[in-house]
Amino acid sequence: MNIRRILVTGRLYAELAALLPDKRPDKAFRFVAEEELTDDDFVWADAYVGFRPAGPFSLANLRWVHSLGAGVDAFLWKREWKKDVLLTRTVGSFGEQIAEYCLSYLLRDAQCHDVYAWYQEQRQWKPLAPKRLGEQRIVIYGTGEIGRRIAETLRLFGVSPIGVSRSGRDTPPFSAVYRHEEAGEALAC
Structure with missing residues (x-):
């Protein structure tokens, strides 16, 4: 899976923005507050990182979704999941x-x-x-x-x-x- 454009949102988006971009010059990141997400963000992204689906969340162009929380229920609740979209979660104790x-x-x-x-x-x-x-x-x-x-x-x-x-x-x-x-x-x- 070749992920190039990663949309990051959620309550930690600003903190993650300070940590990530310089570390991966081969990836394009977009850090956006949940309330500011637009359809264009989801058209642009092939990966989504957040605690939950936010804004006009769409799986149409995504190939990977990562939940920053321990669970993925918010992403699966009452949603038909595309089989070709990888869903992962943060693991830890x-x-x-x-x-x-x-x-x-x-x-x-x-x-x-x-x-x-x-x-x-x-x-x-x-x-x-x-x-x-x-x-x-x-x-x-x-x-x-x-x-x-x-x-x-x-x-x-x-x-x-x-x-x-x-x-x-x-x-x-x-x-x-x-x-x-x-x-x-x-x-x-």
């Missing part, structure tokens, strides 16, 4: 970092940090009983590498994580997995 990120928000909520901050601003003291994570119903959308890592981390806190995926296939370490169409059941208390 996102699971641990994202699991810690999610855990920080769950603990913040369980320990009532926002409520206590509000009471503090009001100069009031009203003790609240924190919630234990193991007593919460926690549903994770996506049972791939990242979702599994989040579930593994939460199990350390006594959580029985529930997963939602396209297939609904049982996947350790989830206590149950529902298909997207059954998500309401997964969320029911």
Whole structure:
């Protein structure tokens, strides 16, 4: 595959512009903010790099699409994919970092940090009983590498994580997995 014209967009397009052009004189790059993408950009490009399809996204002239994120769902959702267009994604160890990120928000909520901050601003003291994570119903959308890592981390806190995926296939370490169409059941208390 001979890729020559690469269209780069997404929230990191400016940072990537500073890193890439001088490194590959055999490639032409176009760095464009998502909101500024035009049909002409997609006519020009034979490769697209971004977190999701943006602007007047079109596969007509593309031969390669690269997702800067860990997943490609945004590119495939409700779209007929051309078999001659290569779709790739960024790989790396996102699971641990994202699991810690999610855990920080769950603990913040369980320990009532926002409520206590509000009471503090009001100069009031009203003790609240924190919630234990193991007593919460926690549903994770996506049972791939990242979702599994989040579930593994939460199990350390006594959580029985529930997963939602396209297939609904049982996947350790989830206590149950529902298909997207059954998500309401997964969320029911």
